[in-house]
Amino acid sequence: MSRQPKAIEDILPLSPLQEGLLFHSVYDRSGDDVYTAQSVFELTDHGGAAPLDTDALRAAVAGMLRRHAALRACFRERRSGEWAQLVLRRVEPDWREIDLSGLPEDERAAEADRIVTEDRTRRFDLSRPPLMRCTLLRLGGGVHRFLLTSHHLLYDGWSQPLLARDLFALYENGGDTDELAPVRPYRDYLTWLAGQDREAALRAWGDALADVDEATLVAPGADRSPVVPDELRTELDEGDTSALLRWARDNGLTLSTVVQGAWALVLASVTGRDDVVTGLTVNGRPPEVAGVESMVGLFINTVPLRHRVRRGETLTAMLRRLQDEQTLLLPHQHLGLSEIQRRSGVTGELFDTLCVFQNYPSSGAARRGAADTRSLPVTRIDSRDATHYPLALVTAPGDRLGFRLDYRSDTVAHDTARAVLDRLRRVLDALVRDPDQPVASVELLSSGERRRVVEEWNATGRVVPSVSLADLFVE
Numbered sequence: 001m002s003r004q005p006k007a008i009e010d011i012l013p014l015s016p017l018q019e020g021l022l023f024h025s026v027y028d029r030s031g032d033d034v035y036t037a038q039s040v041f042e043l044t045d046h047g048g049a050a051p052l053d054t055d056a057l058r059a060a061v062a063g064m065l066r067r068h069a070a071l072r073a074c075f076r077e078r079r080s081g082e083w084a085q086l087v088l089r090r091v092e093p094d095w096r097e098i099d100l101s102g103l104p105e106d107e108r109a110a111e112a113d114r115i116v117t118e119d120r121t122r123r124f125d126l127s128r129p130p131l132m133r134c135t136l137l138r139l140g141g142g143v144h145r146f147l148l149t150s151h152h153l154l155y156d157g158w159s160q161p162l163l164a165r166d167l168f169a170l171y172e173n174g175g176d177t178d179e180l181a182p183v184r185p186y187r188d189y190l191t192w193l194a195g196q197d198r199e200a201a202l203r204a205w206g207d208a209l210a211d212v213d214e215a216t217l218v219a220p221g222a223d224r225s226p227v228v229p230d231e232l233r234t235e236l237d238e239g240d241t242s243a244l245l246r247w248a249r250d251n252g253l254t255l256s257t258v259v260q261g262a263w264a265l266v267l268a269s270v271t272g273r274d275d276v277v278t279g280l281t282v283n284g285r286p287p288e289v290a291g292v293e294s295m296v297g298l299f300i301n302t303v304p305l306r307h308r309v310r311r312g313e314t315l316t317a318m319l320r321r322l323q324d325e326q327t328l329l330l331p332h333q334h335l336g337l338s339e340i341q342r343r344s345g346v347t348g349e350l351f352d353t354l355c356v357f358q359n360y361p362s363s364g365a366a367r368r369g370a371a372d373t374r375s376l377p378v379t380r381i382d383s384r385d386a387t388h389y390p391l392a393l394v395t396a397p398g399d400r401l402g403f404r405l406d407y408r409s410d411t412v413a414h415d416t417a418r419a420v421l422d423r424l425r426r427v428l429d430a431l432v433r434d435p436d437q438p439v440a441s442v443e444l445l446s447s448g449e450r451r452r453v454v455e456e457w458n459a460t461g462r463v464v465p466s467v468s469l470a471d472l473f474v475e
Contacts, residue, residue, distance in 0.1 A: 009069065010087040012187055013194070016336030017284075017301050021153050022075060022083055024226065024388050025126060031226045035152040037385040038120040039160065044379045045142030052144055052377060054097070054136065059175030060167050061093045061134055067166060067177045070154055070186040070297040074129040085153075086129075087187075094133035101140030112137050112145055120384060121228065124151045152298070152385065157358060158285065159296040160383060172375045184289070186297035192289050193334055201332035202343055208306060208329060209277075209344040216277045217352045218270055219390040222411040229386050229406040230414070232421050236401040240432050244401065247435060251316060256357040257323040259395045261315075262427040263355045264307035264322070269423060269444045279354040279389065280305035282333045303333050304340060304350055311440035315431055318439055354392040391420065422446060 014022065021035050045051045065071050072091040077083050098115060100108045115137060124131045132150035139145060148163075155163070166180065173179050236244065248258050260280065267276045284299035285292045292299075307322055341350045386392075392406040403424065407417035423444045430442045 007088055007090075008086055009072070009089040010187060012073075012085045012087065012190055014075075014083055014085060015190065015193065015298055015301075016334065016339075018075075018085070018153055018298055019083070020302065020337055021298075022126070025151075025153070027224075027226075029123070032121050032228050033123045033151070034226045034228055034386040034388050036120060036122075036124065036149060037152050038116070038147060038149040038383070039164075040116060040382045040384075041146040041148065041378050042380040042382075043144040043146055043377050045377050050375060050377070051142065053171075053375075056171050056174060057136070057146070057376070058093060058095055058134075060170035061095070063170040063175035063177045064163060064166050065091050065093060065130060065132075067170075067180065067183065068163075068186075068296040070159075071132055071150075072129055073154060074131065075126045075153065088129055091130045094130055095136075096134070097136045097138065099138040101138050108139060112139060116145070116147060119147050119149050126151065126153070154298065155296050156284075156298050156300045157385075158283070158293075158299065162294060162296055164381065168376050168378075181294075184291045184295050186295060189286075189289055189292065189295065189297060189299060192286055196334055198335070201335040202339065204329060204332040205304075205335060205340045206343040208325070209304065209340070209350075212275065212277060212306065212344050212346055212350070215346050215348065215350050215352075216267060216271055216273060217349070218267070219352055219408075219411040222352075222390060222408075224388065226388055227408050227410050229392070230409045230417075232405045232407070232417055234403050234405075234421055234425060236428060236432075238399050240428075241399065241401045243432050244428065247431070251320070251435075253319050253323055255397060255401075256359055256395075257319055257326070258428075258431065259357055259393075260305055260326075260355055261307065261319045261322050262424055262431070263393055264305070265309065265427050265439070265442065266420060266423045266444065267353060268307075268309045270420060274309040274311075275306070276309070277304050277306045277351045279303070279337075279351050281354065281356040283359065284334065286334075301333060301335075302337050302354070303329070303335070304337075304344070305355065309439060311438065313439055315435045315437060315439060315442070352390050354387055354389045356392065356394045358394065358396050391417070393424070419446070419449065 025033050025035060043052055069087045072088045073085045074088070075083055075085050100111055103111060115135065119133070119135055124133075131154055132148070135147040135149070137145040137147070169180060170177065244258065245255060248255055263278060264276055267278055268274055279302050282301050282303055284301045285295075289295075305326070310318065313321070344350055386406055389406075390408045390411045394404040394406065396402040396404070403421065405417055405421045405424075407414075407420075426444055427442060430437065
């Protein structure tokens with residue numbers, strides 16, 4: 001912390017998830033940092049759109065840095081060993097432009113993809129702001145690809161469309177932040193966080209995790225060094241999505257509860273346990289903080305989701321019970337995971353899977369904003385992020401309920417990950433078809449898996465010689 005005091009606008013503590021992400025980022029500095037997130041904007045000067053103004057785009061990014069203090073943060077370790085985030089008063093964009101228009105078409109596409117991957121996997125120096133970099137690729141013919149890559153320490157998924165809208169507006173007005181509505185700084189959330197009743201939260205989590213006797217692990221003993229995961233996807237069609245939404249609404253259930261319950265049943269089948277714990281990413285934006293919905297920063301948190309499977313219970317009753325249990329914990333979801341795990345009595349990690357429900361303005365909302373923006377010719381936005389968990393289920397609501405299963409291929413085989421995702425589909429199909437059936441009636445195994453379990457693993461018959469017991473003793 002040797003910078004001149006005038007250069008520093010603020011020194012702030014870390015949120016619970018920032019502490020966790022920072023641990024994983026500095027745990028192995030030589031490997032990939034999976035908590036680097038990337039948004040790729042496809043920009044096309046076709047269909048009457050004005051040509052891209054590179055200077056205006058850079059000015060827009062500079063305006064975003066001035067507008068949101070969270071984007072000017074870096075992370076330094078104090079002499080005491082504790083970490084703090086330093087917010088600088090002024091930070092210039094980390095900007096580069098690469099012209100690929102002179103390459104043959106096939107080489108151009110391959111090189112663009114290579115740069116996107118390299119940019120996403122290149123580590124940030126967490127002590128040097130900004131922890132956000134911009135790369136503009138010129139592909140020729142009025143086509144550009146704009147990469148906005150940042151460390152997850154700065155902001156969460158809810159913040160992404162807020163930043164996209166700022167980018168569009170600032171591009172149009174030349175980077176003038178005074179024309180935009182004021183926003184509250186991230187420090188206001190951290191102030192709220194410091195005022196919460198920590199002891200009450202500890203008691204609540206201690207009660208929720210009482211008598212958990214062991215961790216729920218799908219990859220016990222696996223190396224926890226960071227690895228960029230592979231992914232599989234599936235979705236419900238519009239009819240099944242509508243039916244599931246209608247049934248959940250009629251029964252007073254949130255869609256996130258439905259997904260959490262389905263995921264818990266899948267984990268129970270994978271681990272052979274009826275008392276399972278998985279990680280749950282929660283929104284973390286307290287309604288008590290006015291304007292929190294427009295603030296940029298890292299508000300989300302990871303907390304345990306415990307579910308005790310009762311085979312005689314109906315699916316509907318199971319989900320109602322799960323939702324009631326989670327509602328009791330809502331006021332305490334701000335507590336850090338390390339503190340919660342210590343209350344569980346389990347030594348080491350409590351779970352190695354994660355369930356994420358993106359109940360915040362998604363990239364789809366940002367695309368609609370892009371379609372209405374005549375100045376910035378955005379035709380598509382793709383976002384990519386990841387976690388360190390061997391299995392992570394990410395749910396995206398929409399007309400078609402979409403699921404992405406991230407899996408670490410060094411610990412979970414492709415076929416195993418596919419089987420996990422297929423089991424999730426079977427639980428959801430059961431909910432659409434007959435939500436009042438007992439949990440025990442839900443068939444999670446495929447026909448091939450059932451044949452192996454019932455027939456092949458029990459195929460213990462063999463030819464017995466036709467001799468007397470006395471002859472066998474002689475032999």
